[in-house]
Amino acid sequence: MTYWQSGYEGADHINHDSIRLDMNNANGHQQRALEDYRLLKQFGIRTVRESIGWRLVEQDGQFDFSIIEARVQAAQELGIQICWTLLHYGWPEDLDVYGDEFVPRFVRYCRAVAEFLKPFGGPAPVFSPVNEISFTSWGMSVGMFRHSNMAYEHARRDAKRQLVKAAIAGCDAIWDIIPGARMLHCDPLVHIIAHDNDPASHLHAEAMREAQFEAFDMLAGRRDPELGGAPRYLDLMGVNYYDTNQWEAATGHRLWWHLDDARRKPLYQMLVEVHERYGRPVLLAETGHVGSGRGIWIREVAEQAMMARHRGADIAGICLYPGIDRPDWVNPDYWHHSGMWDVVAQADDPQARVLAPAYAQGLRQAQALTEHFSDAAAMPTIVVLSHLRWHGANTRPRHILGNIARHYNVVYIEEPVAGAAIDYTEISHPAPRVSVYRHHTSGTGEVSWALAEPFVLDLVKQHAHPIVWLTTPMALPLAKALDPGLVVYDAMTDPAASGNSAQHWPEREAAVLAAADLVFTGSPGLRDTKARKHQQVHYFANSVDTLHFEPALDRSNGHPLQAAIGGPRLGFYGTLDEHIDGDLIAAVADAHPEWQIVLVGPVVHRTEASLPQRANIHYPGPHTYQAWPQFLVGWDVCLMPYLTDPSQPPANPANVLEYMAAERPVVSTAIRDMGALYGEVVAVARDEHAFIAACEAALASSQAEQDALAHKMRELVRRTSWIAMTDDMHALIALTQQRLSVAGMAA
16 A cells, blocks of 8 residues: 555445435546546555445345446556445445344455455455444434434444444455455544543543444454454554544534644544554544645644654555545535545536645645655754744744754753742644653743753753754853754844843843854844854745645634624734734724724733723734634734834744735734835835724725735745745755864864
8 A cells, every 4th residue: 555545435325314325426436537546646646445335236136346347447557556445334225234134245245345356456455344333333323324223222332243243254255255355444533522620521531532442442352252353353444534533522512623722632642542552554544624724634644644653653654535525425415625626517527626726735745744754764953942932923933943853853942931839841742853842940030041951951961962953042051051063043033032031132142143053034134133243144034834824715714713703804913022012003993993903812021901902902812823824814904013113123023924825915014124025015004194094905905906916925925935944944054064074173
């Protein structure tokens, strides 16, 4: 099997409303298999998952496999491996799934399938006897499938047992015909939590979560041994995972992925649990998303799969599901827009395949990162000492270091949190080859970096002479203690250079510039300032992850927290700190009481009371980067309401490009570099009246003007790339290391 695979929705059951489903016929895949398989070539996909459809191929006790002949022939012609599912929710209508006849009839069917496919599958073809045993038995218990004996009161329990018996007998039947066949058993992978803190609720939720493993345990002979299970039956494991696979037990409320519900469990941890539990290869046998967000979903899944592999899990691959869009099981007129290719009626083709561009972009990025992060070679280490939280509002470090981790192991150490009763450390793994440490100390203020020194030295003791990357000069003493082989200073506009540390900032930064081997900056102004003090200063403009903000282009999206807020809406997200011009925001709100101003972000280095309070100013609070597109989509104008104090360092906030990726009008104060960098597309206002007038003009712009502006934004955004930037940074680091090595030998 290839690592990347594509699946085709093959459900053939009779739904609750007695509609007989044939999904491969509904989207034309049955007739267009050769075309559909050829489409996969551009992505290097050579393994597919297909369903035969027991209900469709057995009529009156006779088998007719003509509906799969086109797929078999297409696969032979193109060198495609098909992994066949035999029972995909449907079975012959004369059968009672609970009856004694069911298993023998299924065995007969499995033997017929194996005989038919034996000439085409090679020595080790892959079969899934029964798709999603747990899901199927649950569906039977809630009336999802129309079948005989629907009112059976023990449906979930007894259907699961019967389907396990059928799967075991089916494996044996196939092995009789094809001894080398591999067996893939698939079920949803879920995470279920309690909705409150009641211990009974937690026990109930955990029991529900554990139930997802019952069918696997039965197949492996770990429970209900009378069913005939044994380890050999649990050959290959498939887990099916979608954004809706995490929820509260009692309420059923989803832990929404697109809103970044903090209670969600990382997929990599779930995959590791499955592998550690069974010790078998694990295939992500179904995964995908609906509508916008398909691209960012598949890239995130690929990242999580790599993180699971780095922790020892044997991840066999990822299957896009479905490859071709499909209609709904209940409402055949509704199409999910979940495939790599949508099915679009055109004048000359009622079922034309139209590539989903963001999904394709996401898959290509997912494949590239899989290739990079599959490299098992030892990587050098970058130790980052940063005043910025990895998941904070300033996303530049996260983008740079998350991408540069393709070349390094990144140990990201956040500025310690002072005031804890005892010292302890929070550890997270937000991206492949990235570990984040937040140390809580009993120290206070600026000395907290020094108090963290024993912890940091112990953490990195196995990394001799690491590359040390600083985003703050306040950590320089600790950086020196690490005996670095190379020092990088990423000089940024610094919201933390205030309060107790501000008075020491200039002298500390002078020391950092003297110690640094490389200096990176995010704006031309900062480059010019630092270049007067260092010979190796390099400007790397901020970029934007267009894939992440693609959902903001889908105007049907939105964040529930602003659903009740009227319009027009003017919005900002970021840190609500001392650099935000509260007087300006108040003036905008007062000038137009009918406007609604939404300010998303944490309040830092100022009190909430210091922010303007008006009936038409809304503070939804801090929200993570994941949720920002859902806010953006509901804004008519995006704001950059920063103070323009000449004493402030030059700025190039990353959110301006993110606003552009959402193709929303942007109005900014005249912060340094803004006009020079983005004046063609951003309305830069030099005073309060001009700022209000620019907002008025943006709201009054015609559709043609908005389209022209969006085109300019797309062109500007297209020229940026975090990946290209970090590749250039990596090259500079390697060149500098080589230079230092030569200089050291000469000395």
